[in-house]
Amino acid sequence: MWVILFGVLSACSSSLLWGQDARTLALLKQHAAHNPLKISYAARPVSNRKVSLTFRFEQNPSYGIIVKPEPNLDVVKGESSILPAKLVPANLQKQAKSPYYGEIAPMTVTVERTPGLQGRITYFFCHKKDGFCARKTDKVDLRLP
Numbered sequence: 001m002w003v004i005l006f007g008v009l010s011a012c013s014s015s016l017l018w019g020q021d022a023r024t025l026a027l028l029k030q031h032a033a034h035n036p037l038k039i040s041y042a043a044r045p046v047s048n049r050k051v052s053l054t055f056r057f058e059q060n061p062s063y064g065i066i067v068k069p070e071p072n073l074d075v076v077k078g079e080s081s082i083l084p085a086k087l088v089p090a091n092l093q094k095q096a097k098s099p100y101y102g103e104i105a106p107m108t109v110t111v112e113r114t115p116g117l118q119g120r121i122t123y124f125f126c127h128k129k130d131g132f133c134a135r136k137t138d139k140v141d142l143r144l145p
Contacts, residue, residue: 064100
């Protein structure tokens with residue numbers, strides 16, 4: 001974790017120290033426009049009050065999802081989490097000789113049927129060609145059956 005954090009911090013601080021903060025901001029805007037990770041979900045009723053949510057993740061091949069810290073998924077209403085703990089993908093196997101994931105396995109959670117829920121996944125990513133790394137939180141509004 002320290003190596004990745006140091007890499008992100010040193011890249012940002014060296015850009016700022018050498019007056020290249022405009023380049024750093026341009027890279028940030030460029031990579032913010034492209035989604036490193038596409039999130040989708042399926043909702044299935046379990047009972048009258050509960051619904052099962054399965055989240056799937058499609059990785060953009062130009063980006064790598066960093067192994068440490070692990071991506072985590074939360075289900076929130078407003079700003080409050082409704083899960084007892086954030087979910088971490090089950091397959092945290094890194095690729096051989098690579099700091100990135102291969103694929104993030106689908107994650108399933110059962111929640112109370114409540115209007116206004118949102119799924120949020122937080123992860124660190126790097127652009128494989130530029131070496132630009134950042135933290136990102138993607139959100140998806142959940143429509144429950």
